[in-house]
Structures are given as C-alpha cells and as structure tokens.
Amino acid sequence: MTRTLITGGLVVTAAEEMLADVLIENGTVVALALPGRQQWAAERVFDATGKYVVPGGVDAHTHMELPFGATVASDTFETGTRAAAWGGTTTIVDFAVQPKGASLRSGLDAWHAKADGRCAIDYGLHMIMSDVNESTLREMPGLIGEGVTSFKLFMAYPGVFYSDDGQILRAMQQASETGALIMMHAENGPAIDVLVEQALARGERDPRYHGEVRKALLEAEATHRAIQLARVAGSPLYVVHVSAREALAELAAARDLGLPVFGETCPQYLFLSTDNLAEPDFEGAKYVCSTPLRPKDHQAALWRGLRTDDLQVVSTDHCPFCFKGQKELGRGDFSKIPNGLPGVENRMDLLHQAVVDGHLTRRRWIDIACAAPARMFGLYPRKGTLAPGADADVVIYDPDATHTLSAATHHMNVDYSAYEGRTVTGRVETVLSRGEVVLDRGHYLGRPGHGTFLPRSTCQYL
Numbered sequence: 421m422t423r424t425l426i427t428g429g430l431v432v433t434a435a436e437e438m439l440a441d442v443l444i445e446n447g448t449v450v451a452l453a454l455p456g457r458q459q460w461a462a463e464r465v466f467d468a469t470g471k472y473v474v475p476g477g478v479d480a481h482t483h484m485e486l487p488f489g490a491t492v493a494s495d496t497f498e499t500g501t502r503a504a505a506w507g508g509t510t511t512i513v514d515f516a517v518q519p520k521g522a523s524l525r526s527g528l529d530a531w532h533a534k535a536d537g538r539c540a541i542d543y544g545l546h547m548i549m550s551d552v553n554e555s556t557l558r559e560m561p562g563l564i565g566e567g568v569t570s571f572k573l574f575m576a577y578p579g580v581f582y583s584d585d586g587q588i589l590r591a592m593q594q595a596s597e598t599g600a601l602i603m604m605h606a607e608n609g610p611a612i613d614v615l616v617e618q619a620l621a622r623g624e625r626d627p628r629y630h631g632e633v634r635k636a637l638l639e640a641e642a643t644h645r646a647i648q649l650a651r652v653a654g655s656p657l658y659v660v661h662v663s664a665r666e667a668l669a670e671l672a673a674a675r676d677l678g679l680p681v682f683g684e685t686c687p688q689y690l691f692l693s694t695d696n697l698a699e700p701d702f703e704g705a706k707y708v709c710s711t712p713l714r715p716k717d718h719q720a721a722l723w724r725g726l727r728t729d730d731l732q733v734v735s736t737d738h739c740p741f742c743f744k745g746q747k748e749l750g751r752g753d754f755s756k757i758p759n760g761l762p763g764v765e766n767r768m769d770l771l772h773q774a775v776v777d778g779h780l781t782r783r784r785w786i787d788i789a790c791a792a793p794a795r796m797f798g799l800y801p802r803k804g805t806l807a808p809g810a811d812a813d814v815v816i817y818d819p820d821a822t823h824t825l826s827a828a829t830h831h832m833n834v835d836y837s838a839y840e841g842r843t844v845t846g847r848v849e850t851v852l853s854r855g856e857v858v859l860d861r862g863h864y865l866g867r868p869g870h871g872t873f874l875p876r877s878t879c880q881y882l
C-alpha cells in the first residue's frame with residue numbers, strides 16, 4: 421500500500437472550503453482531517469500550505485483525433501490527455517463517432533481502439549449519432565449498459581452529422597425510456613447553409629463571416645425547438661456549447677418551468693469574441709468554431725447564467741487544428757475552415773481567472789469545472805470531489821502564481837494558442853491521478869496508458 425499525504429492546503433470542493441490534510445491510500449482519498457491533528461505516516465508528503473487542494477478537472481467535451489472533412493484534429497488521445505493533465509484536468513469525456521451508414525458499435529469500437537493504452541488520465545466516451553434509424557435506436561440500451569450513457573445529436577451540419585426533427589424525437593423517446601442523456605448541438609443547419617451560400621456569392625469569404633452567417637437567432641431557434649421536442653418525448657436535454665444570450669434565455673425559461681434541461685458553455689465564449697474572428701491576415705481562422713464566437717456583449721449573460729445555474733457546466737469542446745496546413749484549408753472560403761479550438765489545457769486556469777476577476781466564487785469554479793460535469797455524466801462522487809472514497813484525482817493549485825498562455829509553452833499539439841499572450845493568475849503545481857503523481861512543479865511524470873476507460877452511470881441530476 422502507498423500512502424500519500426497532502427498537508428495544510430485549503431481544500432475547495434463545490435460544497436465546502438476547509439483547511440485540511442488529505443490522506444490518500446493507493447488510488448483513493450481515504451480521510452480528511454484538521455491540519456496537523458492526525459499524525460498520519462505516509463511515503464510521500466506534499467506541503468500545500470498557502471495553496472488550494474481541489475478535485476482534478478472534468479472536461480466533458482473533447483474531440484481528440486476527430487476527423488473533420490479532409491483533416492483530423494491535431495491532438496491524439498496521448499498528446500491531448502497529457503496537455504489536459506498539465507492544465508489540472510484529470511478526466512475527459514470524448515466523443516466516439518458513428519460513421520454514417522454504419523453501426524454505433526463500429527464507431528464505439530474505433531474510438532476505444534484510439535484511446536486504449538494511450539491516455540495519461542481517465543476518460544469516458546459519449547456517442548455521436550450520425551444516423552438515427554431503427555437499428556441504431558435499438559443499439560442505445562446496449563451502449564448504456566457499457567457505460568456510454570450520453571448521445572450527441574446535431575441540428576447543424578446537413579449531410580454530415582445532421583438529424584432532422586423526426587430523428588431527434590425518436591432518439592429522445594428512446595432516451596426517456598432508457599435514462600440516456602441527449603446532448604444537442606443546437607443550430608439551425610439548413611438555414612445556416614443558405615446564408616453561407618449567399619455570403620460566398622457576395623464575395624464574403626473571410627473568417628469573420630463564419631460568425632455572421634451562424635446567427636444567434638438560429639442558435640436560439642434550434643435551442644427552443646430542441647427543448648420542445650424533449651418535452652414531447654419526456655426526455656432530459658443537455659445543450660452543448662451555448663454561446664448566444666438568446667439561446668441561454670431559452671434554457672432559463674425551460675428551467676423556470678422545472679424541465680430537466682441543462683446547458684454547457686466553453687471558455688472561448690467567455691473570454692473571446694467576434695473581435696478575434698475579425699483579426700486580419702486570416703488570423704481570424706484560429707477562432708472558427710461552431711457555435712461561433714459572439715459579440716462581446718453576450719459574455720455578461722453567460723457569466724450570469726453560470727452564477728444562477730442556468731448553465732451548469734463549462735467544458736472546452738477542445739478540437740484543435742493547426743493554423744498551418746489545417747485552418748489554412750479555408751483560405752478564401754470561410755466555410756472550409758475546420759471548426760474547432762484548442763483549450764483542454766487552459767480551462768481550469770481561465771476559470772480560476774474568473775474567480776480572480778469576480779465572476780465566480782471559488783466553490784462555483786470547482787462546481788462548473790469538476791463536480792457538475794461529473795454528476796451530469798454519471799461519474800460522481802468517484803470524480804469531481806474530494807471526499808473519502810473518491811478517486812485521488814487531486815490538484816494542488818497555487819492561486820497567486822501568474823503565467824502567460826502561449827503556444828511556445830503549452831503542451832497541446834497545435835501551433836497556436838487561442839489565448840496567446842494572456843497572463844492569468846493561478847497555476848497548477850501538482851496533479852495526481854488515482855494517487856499517481858502525473859505532474860509536479862513543472863515536471864511531467866505521467867505516462868500513456870495510466871488513464872483507464874470510465875464506464876459511466878446515467879445523469880445524476882435526474
């Protein structure tokens with residue numbers, strides 16, 4: 421048995437803040453005690469005086485190695501989970517993709533093969549349904565039994581991932597019977613495609629037009645429609661990457677009615693805006709993702725939504741493409757720019773910066789980044805908190821250290837940072853994953869294959 425002791429830190433969970441020593445045996449938190457009160461013997465001791473001791477981050481929305489058109493997201497499960505660990509995230513939930521015309525099973529097997537033996541931290545999988553039909557609907561209960569309990573549908577991307585309203589309703593009916601959670605990319609894809617075509621015909625080809633054609637109202641309309649379809653089906657709903665205040669208003673209205681409707685936003689919508697999309701010399705391509713970045717004045721509504729619990733989770737939608745050779749595929753035609761931003765390494769720090777800036781309390785930081793995603797996707801209390809019995813996924817966090825985010829120093833396999841040059845207050849000092857030291861004071865000690873697949877239960881908010 422290996423005993424690890426973390427002494428003297430301020431333990432912050434979604435529910436509590438307390439000065440405490442934390443005792444870990446093998447991979448599990450076994451006890452918390454008043455500092456110095458228990459004379460525990462341990463092989464390894466970390467002095468966390470003056471630091472925070474927090475649960476490892478849970479990033480419930482990543483896309484490692486995702487094929488997108490003619491290219492593939494540049495982080496593998498190996499490089500992406502290593503970068504996550506550098507940033508204090510110890511669990512990701514990535515998306516297996518059903519190839520169109522094939523079974524869910526074949527997509528899930530393919531993603532298991534990509535991730536197995538390569539991850540530095542633990543991981544779960546959601547399932548993207550590209551093709552809702554009798555046969556794939558019948559596969560859903562089997563996947564839930566294997567711990568893949570959430571299914572993502574798209575109202576955007578006609579001809580690729582798109583599901584029509586009838587398909588969405590049928591998947592939601594299946595979810596209401598089985599306890600699955602439907603995750604929705606809520607944008608009106610067919611309408612957006614018309615606006616894309618018209619913009620290109622007018623010669624509007626720069627990255628900023630990506631933001632202009634993907635209108636906030638078309639996000640709000642799809643969000644509204646998804647909510648009504650979920651009501652008809654009697655199913656819960658989780659809307660991914662909410663970026664428009666009008667879409668958030670739809671979620672808030674649904675929650676006021678007591679409906680089991682949940683929402684996620686991402687750091688890029690809280691810290692970046694259409695100003696970035698408008699950067700000259702095609703630099704705006706670095707910020708092309710869907711839903712798109714919005715004008716700055718949407719940010720206040722998103723922060724408020726996080727404070728009032730109209731939004732419950734902040735994930736990254738980490739989906740990196742290099743500027744050179746990947747984003748450049750869309751030079752002269754914004755619709756060909758691969759959609760996605762890197763961020764898995766930056767989320768915990770950016771949200772801590774939001775604590776420093778007064779947008780969030782410390783406990784809310786841990787709630788939206790650790791506890792709520794763990795509960796939402798059936799991993800709590802094994803993940804997302806520090807309590808006896810929890811996995812010893814622990815971050816010692818220095819709230820006073822400052823550092824500057826940059827592609828020159830980050831660990832994601834991508835040639836730019838969406839936050840280049842931004843100085844943040846707060847930095848990860850030590851990271852444990854199931855009791856093993858993955859990172860300590862700038863030294864990476866993790867290894868591919870330490871991370872294991874996490875079979876998940878169904879949503880714990882229901």
Ligand SMILES: [Zn+2]
Binds near residue numbers: 481483660737
């Ligand atoms: Zn996504």
